[in-house]
Amino acid sequence: MEDVVIETTYLQFVKEFPRRIIRAAAFVFLFLLIIACKGGNEEQLPVDFVWDRVACEECKMALSDRHYSAQVIDPNGRAYYFDDIGCAILWLKRKPWKDKARTWVNDVKTSEWIEAEKANWIYGDPQTPMGYGFAATFSPVENALDYETVQKWMVIGKTLVNENLVKHLGGSSKQPSVGEQPVFSTGEKTE
Incomplete structure (x- = not known):
């Protein structure tokens, strides 16, 4: 039973991994965009x-x-x-x-x-x-x-x-x- 839970959790992680990478990349991109667009002096x-x-x-x-x-x-x-x-x-x-x-x-x-x-x-x-x-x-x-x-x-x-x-x-x-x-x-x- 434990093996099934661990395997299911692992499969969910692998399935969601690309989505997490995309979210992190989007966050970094937005952060850099905000810094670049920020009004300077x-x-x-x-x-x-x-x-x-x-x-x-x-x-x-x-x-x-x-x-x-x-x-x-x-x-x-x-x-x-x-x-x-x-x-x-x-x-x-x-x-x-x-x-x-x-x-x-x-x-x-x-x-x-x-x-x-x-x-x-x-x-x-x-x-x-x-x-x-x-x-x-x-x-x-x-x-x-x-x-x-x-x-x-x-x-x-x-x-x-x-x-x-x-x-x-x-x-x-x-x-x-x-x-x-x-x-x-x-x-x-x-x-």
Whole structure:
């Protein structure tokens, strides 16, 4: 009698096996379809992340300072994280989709995310993680820079880190104007 019950159970299992496989495959397919169709970050908004667990795309330093960090959101909604706006600018200039990206920065006063293009930029802040010296705020600031100027200054090397390096090497502390290439001098006379 036991043999009949075991054999019947086994036959039912074998009979239902293809149906179970089809159900499992359908479930996996639906799950993958839901994930693929799930709305991404089409609006290119800043993305939450775990501080001290995410590294800067450019310099690989952990993002710890909630006053100077930046995010670049690509056209597909993917976020890239940076500890300093200078790192973001240097990294982004090498990307073919740079003009379609949206850049967010922490407000130096409130730590809130603000769009880099809408921020008022302060130059000369020695506390920035990489020493570039640019800080963003939504608050009105006297002699504020716009984001386009910050980008240009980064590209030509008009940053606090370069200013301090030139001073350290005994060269001229004259900074280039926008559009002018920086000249670094070691203090040696050349003929």
